[in-house]
Amino acid sequence: MFSKILVANRGEIAIRVMRACRELGIKSVAVYSEADKNALFTRYADEAYEIGKPSPSQSYLRIDRIIDVAEESGAEAIHPGYGFLAENPGLGEECEKHGIKLIGPKSSVIEAMGDKITSKKLMKKAGVPVIPGTDKGVSDPDEAAEIADSIGYPVIIKASAGGGGIGMRTVYEEDELIRAMESTQSVAASAFGDPTVYIEKYLEKPRHIEFQVMADEHGNVIHLADRECSIQRRHQKLVEEAPSPIMTPELRERMGSAAVKAAEYIGYENAGTVEFLYSNGDFYFLEMNTRIQVEHPITEVITGVDLVKEQIRVASGEELSCRQEDITIRGHAIECRINAEDPLSDFAPNPGKITGYRSPGGIGVRVDSGVYMNYEIPPFYDSMISKLIVWGMDRQEAINRMRRALSEYIILGVRTTIPFHKAIMKNEAFQRGELHTHFVDEYRRGIDAEMQKIVKEDQEMVERLHSTFLPSKKVAAISAAIGAYMHSRRG
Ligand code: ADP
Numbered sequence: 001m002f003s004k005i006l007v008a009n010r011g012e013i014a015i016r017v018m019r020a021c022r023e024l025g026i027k028s029v030a031v032y033s034e035a036d037k038n039a040l041f042t043r044y045a046d047e048a049y050e051i052g053k054p055s056p057s058q059s060y061l062r063i064d065r066i067i068d069v070a071e072e073s074g075a076e077a078i079h080p081g082y083g084f085l086a087e088n089p090g091l092g093e094e095c096e097k098h099g100i101k102l103i104g105p106k107s108s109v110i111e112a113m114g115d116k117i118t119s120k121k122l123m124k125k126a127g128v129p130v131i132p133g134t135d136k137g138v139s140d141p142d143e144a145a146e147i148a149d150s151i152g153y154p155v156i157i158k159a160s161a162g163g164g165g166i167g168m169r170t171v172y173e174e175d176e177l178i179r180a181m182e183s184t185q186s187v188a189a190s191a192f193g194d195p196t197v198y199i200e201k202y203l204e205k206p207r208h209i210e211f212q213v214m215a216d217e218h219g220n221v222i223h224l225a226d227r228e229c230s231i232q233r234r235h236q237k238l239v240e241e242a243p244s245p246i247m248t249p250e251l252r253e254r255m256g257s258a259a260v261k262a263a264e265y266i267g268y269e270n271a272g273t274v275e276f277l278y279s280n281g282d283f284y285f286l287e288m289n290t291r292i293q294v295e296h297p298i299t300e301v302i303t304g305v306d307l308v309k310e311q312i313r314v315a316s317g318e319e320l321s322c323r324q325e326d327i328t329i330r331g332h333a334i335e336c337r338i339n340a341e342d343p344l345s346d347f348a349p350n351p352g353k354i355t356g357y358r359s360p361g362g363i364g365v366r367v368d369s370g371v372y373m374n375y376e377i378p379p380f381y382d383s384m385i386s387k388l389i390v391w392g393m394d395r396q397e398a399i400n401r402m403r404r405a406l407s408e409y410i411i412l413g414v415r416t417t418i419p420f421h422k423a424i425m426k427n428e429a430f431q432r433g434e435l436h437t438h439f440v441d442e443y444r445r446g447i448d449a450e451m452q453k454i455v456k457e458d459q460e461m462v463e464r465l466h467s468t469f470l471p472s473k474k475v476a477a478i479s480a481a482i483g484a485y486m487h488s489r490r491g
Contacts, residue, residue, distance in 0.1 A: 009081030011370035014041035020308035033059035035378040054380040060084045077101040086291040103315040113288040117160040123285045126265035131284040133200025154202040159188030165235030205436035206277040211259035222324045223256040230435040240295035245433030298333035332398040336421040338386040343420035351379040356412030360405040364391040423450035
């Protein structure tokens with residue numbers, strides 16, 4: 001087992017990994033940018049090293065600096081978290097050269113699965129169902145029109161190198177095809193340095209259902225059931241739950257075996273997620289994420305397996321601590337991503353200082369966050385500040401508990417997505433489990449109206465609670481009351 005691990009990330013995921021280290025008796029090393037000098041994770045770590053300017057390209061993406069710190073501090077392994085270098089095969093290659101263990105799959109696997117065309121081809125070979133369409137790059141307009149015709153509209157044009165919901169465009173009729181192709185190609189070239197695009201069938205109102213897989217270096221591969229992440233905005237997940245409300249033991253068996261087959265075929269190691277789109281009883285491989293995901297806690301909550309500790313153990317050469325038959329699911333979990341964004345202004349980022357903070361608690365509530373009272377959220381990174389995760393005996397209890405926990409969550413100073421989550425939890429279609437990836441668009445009006453009401457109510461509540469945040473006000477009020485009482489006595 002390792003004695004020291006460097007965490008090449010920031011925010012809540014850095015703390016999540018360091019928590020696992022602490023439980024395993026492993027020392028943790030933080031690397032941070034100038035902008036994160038006061039961030040919680042730099043204090044939580046046993047050692048912390050500044051590695052550069054706020055811009056990620058000058059700090060969190062600097063493989064050379066990170067490797068230097070690992071060597072200087074004597075860390076034997078690097079955990080990349082998610083985002084930043086997590087799916088950059090270059091980090092693994094450099095680690096190998098320096099005799100440092102990367103906590104994740106092999107670089108060649110990260111590279112293959114990072115390219116949508118390559119991964120689709122591999123999955124087809126592995127016998128995993130893929131979305132109908134091409135599995136090669138298309139640049140000739142006539143060929144594109146022919147392909148789209150044979151698949152049938154609507155189609156989606158995707159950048160092979162795409163990620164994070166960027167480089168995708170839906171096309172409903174032939175007239176739009178060429179323009180959509182050109183624009184996706186140029187987005188892909190500027191965002192990913194690779195203009196290759198391909199075409200596939202656009203599934204209307206699919207559900208996003210993914211499977212957590214875990215593999216060791218001895219050929220053991222298991223899945224840890226499913227998560228549904230259909231509540232998205234601009235292809236970005238906002239609410240996740242486990243298990244999917246439509247899951248049955250038969251469907252789980254079919255999808256779970258496909259996920260395991262996918263991982264086995266490519267010689268996967270460590271934690272990964274196989275994402276599927278589900279539509280009308282059929283499911284199709286979407287992509288594989290070769291890292292720990294934001295939404296991993298909901299799987300931990302229903303299976304009891306600490307995925308990050310398992311990642312560390314497996315990377316140190318140990319066998320998986322459980323077999324497929326040991327994995328059982330208990331109850332239901334939901335996660336809401338709390339972002340510093342204004343949901344009433346088209347989710348505009350809203351960084352700034354947190355002037356009041358109280359996180360929820362009580363039975364079945366977990367908060368994974370990297371913020372604290374008086375913390376200044378820097379504007380340079382993604383806007384997620386915390387994840388609120390709840391567990392319930394069943395889905396209804398989880399929803400009720402999430403509503404209760406959201407009502408307790410107080411974050412002052414910056415606008416957050418809490419009102420959005422309150423509105424989603426109250427939505428009747430959500431409560432019935434009728435989810436699809438366009439849910440937020442479909443119910444936009446109702447959600448917006450509900451949010452307006454919620455924001456007003458929240459403001460009133462905050463005013464009532466103000467004294468707990470600003471004791472001086474309370475003190476002043478009490479002393480005024482005492483003063484008035486004394487005066488009346490004297491009279
Ligand atoms: P990224 O890698 O950028 O996150 P994905 O390929 O994982 O992109 O797709 C993200 C989301 O885009 C999916 O969850 C789904 O909502 C939507 N999507 C992608 N492909 C299709 C498709 N063929 N039909 C319908 N929706 C799609």
